[in-house]
Amino acid sequence: MKEYVIDANNMDEKELNRTIKEHAPSYDRLIIDNPESRHNICAGLCEDVEIQINGSAGYFVGTMVNGPRIHINGNAGWFAGDNMTEGELVIEGTAGDGAGQGIYGGTVIVKGNTGSRTGEIMKGGTVIIGGNSGFMTGLLMMGGRLIILGDVTDDVGESIMRGSIYVLGDVKSLGKNALMEMATPEDQKELKETLTEYGFELSDEDYTNFKKIVNIQ
Amino acid sequence: MCGIAGVIYKDKKTHPVGEALTSMLESLQHRGPDSAGYAIYGSLDFPENYYQLNIEVKRKRGALDNLKSLLNQISPIYEEKLIESVGDSDVYKCKIALEEYSLLKPCISEIDDLENVRVINGSHSFEMIKDTGKVKDIAERFDVQSRMGTHGIGHTRFATESGVDRYHAHPYQSYIIPDITVVHNGQITNYWKIRDPLERKGHTFESFNDTECIVHYMADKLDQGYKLEEALDQAVIDLDGPFSILVGTPNGIGIAKDKLGLRPGVMVETDEIFAIASEEMALHDVVDSDQIEQIAPGETRAYTI
Numbered sequence: 028m029k030e031y032v033i034d035a036n037n038m039d040e041k042e043l044n045r046t047i048k049e050h051a052p053s054y055d056r057l058i059i060d061n062p063e064s065r066h067n068i069c070a071g072l073c074e075d076v077e078i079q080i081n082g083s084a085g086y087f088v089g090t091m092v093n094g095p096r097i098h099i100n101g102n103a104g105w106f107a108g109d110n111m112t113e114g115e116l117v118i119e120g121t122a123g124d125g126a127g128q129g130i131y132g133g134t135v136i137v138k139g140n141t142g143s144r145t146g147e148i149m150k151g152g153t154v155i156i157g158g159n160s161g162f163m164t165g166l167l168m169m170g171g172r173l174i175i176l177g178d179v180t181d182d183v184g185e186s187i188m189r190g191s192i193y194v195l196g197d198v199k200s201l202g203k204n205a206l207m208e209m210a211t212p213e214d215q216k217e218l219k220e221t222l223t224e225y226g227f228e229l230s231d232e233d234y235t236n237f238k239k240i241v242n243i244q
Numbered sequence: 245m246c247g248i249a250g251v252i253y254k255d256k257k258t259h260p261v262g263e264a265l266t267s268m269l270e271s272l273q274h275r276g277p278d279s280a281g282y283a284i285y286g287s288l289d290f291p292e293n294y295y296q297l298n299i300e301v302k303r304k305r306g307a308l309d310n311l312k313s314l315l316n317q318i319s320p321i322y323e324e325k326l327i328e329s330v331g332d333s334d335v336y337k338c339k340i341a342l343e344e345y346s347l348l349k350p351c352i353s354e355i356d357d358l359e360n361v362r363v364i365n366g367s368h369s370f371e372m373i374k375d376t377g378k379v380k381d382i383a384e385r386f387d388v389q390s391r392m393g394t395h396g397i398g399h400t401r402f403a404t405e406s407g408v409d410r411y412h413a414h415p416y417q418s419y420i421i422p423d424i425t426v427v428h429n430g431q432i433t434n435y436w437k438i439r440d441p442l443e444r445k446g447h448t449f450e451s452f453n454d455t456e457c458i459v460h461y462m463a464d465k466l467d468q469g470y471k472l473e474e475a476l477d478q479a480v481i482d483l484d485g486p487f488s489i490l491v492g493t494p495n496g497i498g499i500a501k502d503k504l505g506l507r508p509g510v511m512v513e514t515d516e517i518f519a520i521a522s523e524e525m526a527l528h529d530v531v532d533s534d535q536i537e538q539i540a541p542g543e544t545r546a547y548t549i
Binding site for chain 2: 063064065066083085086101102104105120121123124140141142143144161162180
């Protein structure tokens with residue numbers, strides 16, 4: 028595997044992204060050290076490349092990407108994976124508001140908790156939150172799957188139009204146009220395939236406890 | 245956008261708060277390029293009823309002499325320093341004594357009546373430093389790095405509704421009770437609904453800036469006996485619009501975030517320190533921890549020593 032290490036120390040956002048885009052076509056993996064929560068890391072990257080970020084990323088990490096598999100060994104700020112069309116974004120820590128906002132495809136995984144409006148206006152793809160998710164999770168959702176393994180707070184699925192929100196923990200309240208039912212055996216099978224693929228270990232009983240939130244027809 | 249930052253050390257001892265806040269604000273520089281400011285508490289070790297005044301003085305013949313002449317009628321000037329700044333004016337910093345705190349605001353109003361001067365603030369237990377320009381330049385201009393303190397708040401400003409000048413830089417201060425300051429990222433949309441009752445109670449407004457409205461609101465609540473946490477909780481109920489408010493008092497700092505969570509706020513707490521900022525990158529300047537907490541919509545957090 029061909030690897031290239033980028034030390035982001037003393038680089039501004041544009042210089043960092045320019046360096047990533049210059050090297051992405053020639054290497055299998057880029058390792059970014061000292062990201063220091065900079066914003067927009069990997070914005071618009073369209074290469075089939077692995078990106079390993081050692082530290083926290085700021086706002087809009089992996090925005091508008093098509094193809095890369097980004098792994099963050101730290102936290103992320105607001106709007107992680109925004110408008111992704113294809114690829115993978117894995118955040119080992121927590122994320123701020125709007126994780127997975129507006130994605131069309133690909134997968135966004137946050138192992139810890141997220142802030143408000145997780146998966147808002149998402150149109151496709153999958154967003155998985157290992158911890159809890161905040162206010163208005165799935166706001167104006169138009170497609171895709173949003174899977175929360177922890178609890179969600181108020182107004183889940185506010186004004187949801189299409190797509191599904193699966194919650195294993197407690198749901199404090201539903202938003203307008205949202206309906207909650209238990210996940211079907213087909214849903215559970217699909218959830219198990221997806222979550223197992225990304226290393227989440229749940230018992231068979233856990234899968235029977237998933238709630239499914241969709242729009243009122 | 246604006247950047248807010250606050251830090252408090254739990255051991256109640258003095259620490260290099262100026263250096264800590266400068267690092268945090270430099271990390272948040274991209275959130276607000278036009279002005280910046282600090283309120284550093286515990287940095288002035290003044291006897292009772294001694295106050296520090298920061299006064300903007302235009303570089304016009306006689307302006308500083310007239311100011312000093314008036315000040316000498318009010319109080320002896322115990323310490324003074326003229327700090328060269330940008331634009332057409334400098335900042336005159338001095339130490340005076342008054343018989344009681346209630347005379348501070350009238351003293352400021354009297355000075356403001358002079359031509360070519362404007363009082364930035366008057367304080368007893370904290371030092372206010374604010375100016376136009378970049379954080380780095382302001383920190384150098386006012387030697388912020390050397391300021392020790394127990395806690396403080398700071399701000400980088402991206403002006404949206406009111407002018408860009410030294411006075412409108414944050415923090416804002418209220419004189420309803422001593423030494424209450426606020427920095428703010430956002431807009432208060434029910435501004436007049438909040439301002440009207442405060443004015444009817446006799447509180448004076450100097451501008452139409454919504455942060456000034458918030459600092460008087462907070463000081464009024466604290467004056468009524470609310471604890472800092474309670475005043476912040478009430479602010480979430482009473483104030484409309486998107487906001488993250490960071491409040492400084494002589495013994496604490498606290499944040500309130502609007503009900504919809506439309507402005508950012510993150511925090512970190514260890515055994516030694518409690519820190520708040522707009523973005524995670526600023527927290528890493530003062531704490532080596534990845535245990536970053538997102539402040540939820542409508543949530544308030546505070547720490548007092």
